[in-house]
Amino acid sequence: MTGGGELVDWLEYEKKAAENGYVNVCGVDEAGRGPFAGPVCAAAVILPYGKIIEGVNDSKKLTEKKREKLFDVIKAEAVAYSVAWASVEEIEQMNILNAAMLAMKRAVESLPVAADLAMIDGNKKPPLEIPCEEIVKGDAKSMSIAAASILAKVSRDRLMLEYAEQYPEYGFEKHKGYGTAAHCDAILKYGATPIHRPSFLRKLYAKHGKQGV
Numbered sequence: 001m002t003g004g005g006e007l008v009d010w011l012e013y014e015k016k017a018a019e020n021g022y023v024n025v026c027g028v029d030e031a032g033r034g035p036f037a038g039p040v041c042a043a044a045v046i047l048p049y050g051k052i053i054e055g056v057n058d059s060k061k062l063t064e065k066k067r068e069k070l071f072d073v074i075k076a077e078a079v080a081y082s083v084a085w086a087s088v089e090e091i092e093q094m095n096i097l098n099a100a101m102l103a104m105k106r107a108v109e110s111l112p113v114a115a116d117l118a119m120i121d122g123n124k125k126p127p128l129e130i131p132c133e134e135i136v137k138g139d140a141k142s143m144s145i146a147a148a149s150i151l152a153k154v155s156r157d158r159l160m161l162e163y164a165e166q167y168p169e170y171g172f173e174k175h176k177g178y179g180t181a182a183h184c185d186a187i188l189k190y191g192a193t194p195i196h197r198p199s200f201l202r203k204l205y206a207k208h209g210k211q212g213v
Contacts, residue, residue: 010052010143013135017117018049024079026115027144028108028126030100031059031152035177036187036204037170037196038160039085040096042103043151044111044118046079047144053077056146058139059153071154074147080113081148083155091197101126107148121145167193179204 017025030042047053053074059067075081084106086099094102105126108118117131121138138145157176164173170186170193177183177195184204192201 008141010056010141010146011050013119013133013138013142014047014049014144017119017133022117022131023049024113024115025117025119025144026080026108026111027119027121027138027142027146027148028104029059029121029139029145029149029152030103031149031156032177033096033100034179035197036179036183036200037088037172037177037193038156038163039087040091040100040103041083041085041152041156041159042100042107043081043083043148043155044104044107044115045074045081045144045147045151046111046113046115047077047147048079051077052143053147056143056150058137058146059149061140062150064157067150067154067157070147070150074150078147080111080115081151082107082110082112083151084110088195088197092199095199096197097124119145121149163195167195 014025024046026044026046028044030040032040055070084103086103091099105128108115108128118128119142120132120134123134123136125132125134139149160172160176169190171182175183188208
């Protein structure tokens with residue numbers, strides 16, 4: 001058990017993979033499918049077999065301070081890790097689901113140590129040339145996926161803090177691009193920035209009788 005709460009065998013899926021002959025198993029997760037602004041980020045992490053990192057859990061269940069601390073621990077402990085992105089332009093071109101899959105594919109293929117199995121959070125898998133196992137709510141079940149969820153979340157949050165300095169009136173440092181009331185009010189007042197996802201703003205504009213972007 002780690003992260004507190006219910007008892008979880010965080011290595012259940014990693015053990016099964018090892019029994020099936022896989023050596024470099026990577027956990028894969030993404031962050032940023034829901035926000036109105038910014039790219040989507042994905043991470044892939046290969047941990048040493050049997051490795052439990054104390055405190056690691058689904059990134060959504062951890063405080064920002066805890067995620068930041070674990071970010072460095074995971075990078076230090078991992079056999080290999082990679083963080084990759086799909087841009088706002090790619091999100092608009094191919095939709096957010098396909099862009100998230102693209103970011104995941106890039107993360108896995110950018111690993112400095114080649115993975116032989118990818119364990120993917122969710123019920124969809126990216127187009128990879130290695131075997132994939134989709135695990136629904138995998139970030140709360142697998143140590144590798146949970147570690148990837150933290151790397152993806154922290155990487156994206158850090159980018160949004162940079163955007164907060166570039167576009168101070170939008171409050172990105174608080175909501176990280178998600179559609180909070182304050183963020184919606186800022187969009188309606190100041191308009192969209194180049195980092196906003198136009199397709200995500202259509203309902204907001206329609207609701208307030210404004211032209212789309």
